[in-house]
Amino acid sequence: xxxxxxxxxxxxxxxxxxxxxxxxxxxxxxxxxxxxxxxxxxxxxxxxxxxxxxxxxxxxxxxxxxxxxxxxxxxxxxxxxxxxxxxxxxxxxxxxxxxxxxxxxxxxxxxxxxxxxxxxxxxxxxxxxxxxxxxxxxxxxxxxxxxxxxxxxxxxxxxxxxxxxxxxxxxxxxxxxxxxxxxxxxxxxxxxxxxxxxxxxxxxxxxxxxxxxxxxxxxxxxxxxxxxxxxxxxxxxxxxxxxxxxxxxxxxxxxxxxxxxxxxxxxxxxxxxxxxxxxxxxxxxxxxxxxxxxxxxxxxxxxxxxxxxxxxxxxxxxxxxxxxxxxxxxxxxxxxxxxxxxxxxxxxxxxxxxxxxxxxxxxxxxxxxxxxxxxxxxxxxxxxxxxxxxxxxxxxxxxxxxxxxxxxxxxxxxxxxxxxxxxxxxxxxxxxxxxxxxxxxxxxxxxxxxxxxxxxxxxxxxxxxxxxxxxxxxxxxxxxxxxxxxxxxxxxxxxxxxx
Amino acid sequence: xxxxxxxxxxxxxxxxxxxxxxxxxxxxxxxxxxxxxxxxxxxxxxxxxxxxxxxxxxxxxxxxxxxxxxxxxxxxxxxxxxxxxxxxxxxxxxxxxxxxxxxxxxxxxxxxxxxxxxxxxxxxxxxxxxxxxxxxxxxxxxxxxxxxxxxxxxxxxxxxxxxxxxxxxxxxxxxxxxxxxxxxxxxxxxxxxxxxxxxxxxxxxxxxxxxxxxxxxxxxxxxxxxxxxxxxxxxxxxxxxxxxxxxxxxxxxxxxxxxxxxxxxxxxxxxxxxxxxxxxxxxxxxxxxxxxxxxxxxxxxxxxxxxxxxxxxxxxxxxxxxxxxxxxxxxxxxxxxxxxxxxxxxxxxxxxxxxxxxxxxxxxxxxxxxxxxxxxxxxxxxxxxxxxxxxxxxxxxxxxxxxxxxxxxxxxxxxxxxxxxxxxxxxxxxxxxxxxxxxxxxxxxxxxxxxxxxxxxxxxxxxxxxxxxxxxxxxxxxxxxxxxxxxxxxxxxxxxxxx
Numbered sequence: 001x002x003x004x005x006x007x008x009x010x011x012x013x014x015x016x017x018x019x020x021x022x023x024x025x026x027x028x029x030x031x032x033x034x035x036x037x038x039x040x041x042x043x044x045x046x047x048x049x050x051x052x053x054x055x056x057x058x059x060x061x062x063x064x065x066x067x068x069x070x071x072x073x074x075x076x077x078x079x080x081x082x083x084x085x086x087x088x089x090x091x092x093x094x095x096x097x098x099x100x101x102x103x104x105x106x107x108x109x110x111x112x113x114x115x116x117x118x119x120x121x122x123x124x125x126x127x128x129x130x131x132x133x134x135x136x137x138x139x140x141x142x143x144x145x146x147x148x149x150x151x152x153x154x155x156x157x158x159x160x161x162x163x164x165x166x167x168x169x170x171x172x173x174x175x176x177x178x179x180x181x182x183x184x185x186x187x188x189x190x191x192x193x194x195x196x197x198x199x200x201x202x203x204x205x206x207x208x209x210x211x212x213x214x215x216x217x218x219x220x221x222x223x224x225x226x227x228x229x230x231x232x233x234x235x236x237x238x239x240x241x242x243x244x245x246x247x248x249x250x251x252x253x254x255x256x257x258x259x260x261x262x263x264x265x266x267x268x269x270x271x272x273x274x275x276x277x278x279x280x281x282x283x284x285x286x287x288x289x290x291x292x293x294x295x296x297x298x299x300x301x302x303x304x305x306x307x308x309x310x311x312x313x314x315x316x317x318x319x320x321x322x323x324x325x326x327x328x329x330x331x332x333x334x335x336x337x338x339x340x341x342x343x344x345x346x347x348x349x350x351x352x353x354x355x356x357x358x359x360x361x362x363x364x365x366x367x368x369x370x371x372x373x374x375x376x377x378x379x380x381x382x383x384x385x386x387x388x389x390x391x392x393x394x395x396x397x398x399x400x401x402x403x404x405x406x407x408x409x410x411x412x413x414x415x416x417x418x419x420x421x422x423x424x425x426x427x428x429x430x431x432x433x434x435x436x437x438x439x440x441x442x443x444x445x446x447x448x449x450x451x452x453x454x455x456x457x458x459x460x461x462x463x464x465x466x467x468x469x470x471x472x473x474x475x476x477x478x479x480x481x482x483x484x485x486x487x488x489x490x491x492x493x494x495x496x497x498x499x
Numbered sequence: 500x501x502x503x504x505x506x507x508x509x510x511x512x513x514x515x516x517x518x519x520x521x522x523x524x525x526x527x528x529x530x531x532x533x534x535x536x537x538x539x540x541x542x543x544x545x546x547x548x549x550x551x552x553x554x555x556x557x558x559x560x561x562x563x564x565x566x567x568x569x570x571x572x573x574x575x576x577x578x579x580x581x582x583x584x585x586x587x588x589x590x591x592x593x594x595x596x597x598x599x600x601x602x603x604x605x606x607x608x609x610x611x612x613x614x615x616x617x618x619x620x621x622x623x624x625x626x627x628x629x630x631x632x633x634x635x636x637x638x639x640x641x642x643x644x645x646x647x648x649x650x651x652x653x654x655x656x657x658x659x660x661x662x663x664x665x666x667x668x669x670x671x672x673x674x675x676x677x678x679x680x681x682x683x684x685x686x687x688x689x690x691x692x693x694x695x696x697x698x699x700x701x702x703x704x705x706x707x708x709x710x711x712x713x714x715x716x717x718x719x720x721x722x723x724x725x726x727x728x729x730x731x732x733x734x735x736x737x738x739x740x741x742x743x744x745x746x747x748x749x750x751x752x753x754x755x756x757x758x759x760x761x762x763x764x765x766x767x768x769x770x771x772x773x774x775x776x777x778x779x780x781x782x783x784x785x786x787x788x789x790x791x792x793x794x795x796x797x798x799x800x801x802x803x804x805x806x807x808x809x810x811x812x813x814x815x816x817x818x819x820x821x822x823x824x825x826x827x828x829x830x831x832x833x834x835x836x837x838x839x840x841x842x843x844x845x846x847x848x849x850x851x852x853x854x855x856x857x858x859x860x861x862x863x864x865x866x867x868x869x870x871x872x873x874x875x876x877x878x879x880x881x882x883x884x885x886x887x888x889x890x891x892x893x894x895x896x897x898x899x900x901x902x903x904x905x906x907x908x909x910x911x912x913x914x915x916x917x918x919x920x921x922x923x924x925x926x927x928x929x930x931x932x933x934x935x936x937x938x939x940x941x942x943x944x945x946x947x948x949x950x951x952x953x954x955x956x957x958x959x960x961x962x963x964x965x966x967x968x969x970x971x972x973x974x975x976x977x978x979x980x981x982x983x984x985x986x987x988x989x990x991x992x993x994x995x996x997x998x
Contacts, residue, residue: 044516
């Protein structure tokens with residue numbers, strides 16, 4: 001009878017290989033592929049998506065699950081069966097043709113978005129967005145037992161998370177952010193953000209990104225770093241973790257913090273127990289937990305006071321003129337400047353949450369049909385004005401700025417803010433366990449934190465559901481207060497505000 | 500009933516998409532992949548290979564072929580059915596597990612070869628070669644109706660070609676090459692090869708390669724050029740043609756002529772009729788015809804007197820000091836210097852054939868079991884001494900120099916020399932059709948030749964079997980004399996030898 005488990009593993013290994021091939025097609029599409037290949041790449045992705053869906057949703061997988069279930073020993077066997085059954089039951093509800101259409105529309109949408117964003121032309125992107133939303137609605141119809149259609153989409157990115165719960169967390173988050181941002185706005189001039197701006201040739205930035213990543217744990221024999229219009233990280237198994245970043249020669253923060261962010265994602269994948277590779281447990285458990293990793297490294301470490309010292313030393317070596325009269329303290333303050341702005345990926349830690357809350361609301365409205373898609377730019381711009389007080393000059397800096405919707409990823413954005421919350425909870429815990437952490441980071445040494453995350457979070461892959469994993473590590477559910485405490489604890493002193 | 504044809508096309512389009520995904524895994528492996536990913540990439544390639552084999556060899560494909568055959572109209576429909584039946588009947592003879600093993604062993608062999616070549620350590624590569632040969636022998640056993648087991652392998656690369664025929668062509672080729680090489684050897688000092696050597700920074704060489712490729716027809720929106728240890732070209736459909744080259748800072752010929760060579764392959768794929776894309780007709784018909792294209796551009800155009808003028812102008816611009824005192828004539832003579840040497844890919848046009856004849860003989864011996872694999876280095880080195888009079892200093896410059904055997908490609912090498920023969924036949928014909936060709940190439944303009952090749956050869960893809968295609972264009976079978984005439988016509992004047 002243990003043969004059923006072996007057979008299941010083999011079947012899942014094949015699925016994992018096909019998934020890796022599909023991920024490579026996707027990585028290549030965004031980093032390497034010549035533009036004329038877009039239509040054919042869409043066909044290739046659609047075919048692979050259809051085949052994956054067909055093979056995974058096969059009756060045989062169900063029979064293997066039934067046979068393996070009673071025999072799986074507690075631990076990773078039981079987790080394998082649980083996760084596979086969840087994925088299988090979800091996937092069985094989606095017809096193969098719809099899965100293929102979603103993949104094809106996503107690939108075409110991505111190509112159209114790249115072009116539309118470049119020309120700031122929402123109308124050119126609209127038919128592709130419309131198609132993606134239509135398909136997502138058909139996707140939602142495949143499921144029942146949800147209070148809200150948007151819950152179906154959320155659950156794909158964050159197992160078990162509901163619109164109501166996210167709504168409640170975001171209400172608390174917003175209530176905490178608004179007074180902090182308002183107090184900071186009164187003292188906007190207290191922080192000079194100019195050290196991040198100037199002339200930073202790509203060559204020097206590449207050097208900087210390389211030094212920082214190597215320092216944090218990136219290794220050339222198992223990782224890559226490339227350029228992409230919308231940076232992302234992906235992995236095709238242990239020993240093949242791929243980061244991307246983009247360079248802005250006038251703003252050093254783009255490539256540097258983008259790369260540290262993607263490093264956080266990549267490290268999670270790199271540190272999953274190799275015994276879980278080539279199977280459904282061998283990857284990060286949810287996007288929220290994934291984002292907790294990227295944002296922990298980007299913001300908590302990368303913008304933290306201890307690491308600023310080491311980082312500043314590198315900046316002085318690479319850009320000596322620019323940083324001759326910029327002190328460590330100047331740099332630390334600059335990278336923590338809070339300022340309402342247009343672009344999510346460039347937003348500071350405090351206003352970032354409001355960018356997400358805007359997207360969460362618009363996505364719910366798109367799925368509920370309470371906003372017409374052609375009016376999305378207006379709805380976007382009005383909310384940007386209301387939440388952040390900024391005027392959107394064009395769609396490239398507004399509704400077209402993010403890649404997600406182009407590829408059909410609707411329901412994804414919330415996980416960024418959830419990641420901020422989880423990241424702060426993990427950080428609180430790690431600091432408790434690692435009394436020398438600040439001193440290590442001040443020396444540019446992230447190894448203790450890397451190992452702590454590896455042994456507490458990363459190695460488990462998808463062994464535990466995301467909520468259980470968080471609970472096991474931090475001793476409670478996802479909460480807002482640790483993030484607000486962390487943010488107030490860093491930003492209030494910088495801005496000379498009372499605690 | 501025409502539905503059978505439609506259904507067949509759809510099935511084949513799916514196969515083509517999976518093939519493209521597999522090719523991308525292969526391209527990435529050789530250009531981008533971090534080294535630690537080698538074992539998992541081998542699994543991915545094996546899975547994709549197995550799946551492709553399973554889906555293509557399915558009984559359903561046979562039924563579709565039977566139903567479509569009587570209804571296919573002459574022309575591309577009939578060709579589609581003919582080519583698919585041939586491929587299907589060949590593939591049906593190979594068990595899925597063997598196909599997967601061949602793919603896996605090839606991927607592992609490739610990784611082992613990269614490492615072994617670097618350390619010039621044949622012993623480290625031997626177990627992988629042994630495995631590849633064993634699997635090839637099992638592959639050969641799947642077929643019958645061949646006079647010679649090696650014919651089975653040849654037929655995979657060059658439809659219908661036999662060991663006996665290649666042997667006969669190579670005997671005639673060798674008989675023509677030996678006296679020419681001997682006569683040249685007497686006047687070895689007549690040509691100074693030094694213009695190709697010196698210091699050529701990679702940046703300048705990249706510029707040169709870029710200029711030359713763009714001039715010949717490479718376009719950024721549908722092509723790439725990257726680096727690889729063993730340069731190759733691949734394509735994942737129209738609008739996605741990928742070349743690779745490698746840079747030797749002491750020898751400008753490596754990257755330049757390597758890139759032109761791969762351009763010839765890429766152009767063939769780029770100019771196949773787009774209506775044939777996503778199907779078995781949408782690619783080059785055989786390796787011999789493919790090599791006729793790469794070697795025609797590399798040698799006949801790239802080392803020809805007319806194009807030398809334009810090329811020399813670029814070299815003077817990019818490397819002004821190096822080429823200040825090198826005339827067009829010096830350059831033309833240098834790139835046509837004949838000199839027995841160690842490395843096939845660096846060999847001149849005249850001695851090149853002997854490198855191939857050596858490999859053809861050793862491959863036949865490997866398959867016939869008349870050479871022990873552990874004695875391959877000795878056998879190689881002895882033949883290098885006998886045929887070319889050169890001493891092999893180590894296996895990296897000997898038996899380990901080529902990638903082919905590492906990936907399981909045995910039977911492939913002959914097609915390089917066949918390509919030289921076919922290329923010369925096509926060139927003879929093109930010159931007849933294009934009276935201004937020399938003047939165009941002298942101006943760096945390859946467009947007329949490009950179009951001639953497109954309309955006479957490329958656009959047909961696999962519509963005609965390779966022999967029929969050659970026959971249709973040149974009016975006769977593959978022949979040795981045009982190549983010998985071309986070679987004597989160029990080299991004898993350079994070396995001051997009587998015609």
